Amino acid sequence: MKLLVAEDQSMLRDALCQLLLMEEDVEAVFQASNGLEAISVLEKEAIDVAILDVEMPHKTGLDVLEWVKTYQKTKVIIVTTFKRVGYFQRAVKAGVDAYVLKDRSISELMGTIHTVLAGKKEYSPELMETILSHDNPLSPQEITLLQHIAQGKSSKEIAELLFLSPGTVRNYTSSIFNKLGASNRVEAITIAQKHDWI
Known part of the structure; x- marks a missing residue:
């Protein structure tokens, strides 16, 4: 082989x-x-x-x-x-x-x-x-988006990278915050990394 x-x-x-x-x-x-x-x-x-x-x-x-x-x-x-x-x-x-x-x-x-x-x-x-033991609540698209956020990219940059409108990126971001119980980007990244979700 x-x-x-x-x-x-x-x-x-x-x-x-x-x-x-x-x-x-x-x-x-x-x-x-x-x-x-x-x-x-x-x-x-x-x-x-x-x-x-x-x-x-x-x-x-x-x-x-x-x-x-x-x-x-x-x-x-x-x-x-x-x-x-x-x-x-x-x-x-x-x-x-x-x-x-x-x-x-x-x-x-x-x-x-x-x-x-x-x-x-x-x-x-x-x-x-x-x-x-850790069921990830995020969808594959939300995981991708949060990975970009963790790399320090702005909503505008993420929108261009993923071919989404800035409004859609904002919707995804608030959905991530809701699912993770986070109030900001840093908190969302911390929670997701702690559980190995990103």
Whole structure:
């Protein structure tokens, strides 16, 4: 099988690729240090499984996942250190094949690779527990909007980025405040980050 490992930390990426290449049924492992490189490899090579980190420069693992599921049949495993509900929900919505935490052995990762190649899904139990214990009241659009607010963007900038009218952005913002019981932007961001909703 041919694998792609997209990870922006070069030492971690090199080590993972070396270990995967030692597995009998792995024919080749391609590397990418960011999301754009990952898409470039996926366009050129017939990759069976793409193993993506979430937080990468240029395009995130979630952006790459959404691109793959639109244009290809490649299986996608998201490997992350973050137990963020928002990330997980976006990945599941996009059709991720497996979403697992980084603290696993190569043999466990190989098990996950075989699971997704057999057409099954796999999610880390810790992530399922996080989801069940903290149900995010925000819609995907509200999560996106709040992430932009957390980055310090103004309502006007957010409206342009998301192709919304400033009035719609204001409506979404007040809806976020209502759902989180927040009275301002800082409070909303604090509450959402505390629960790993953004």
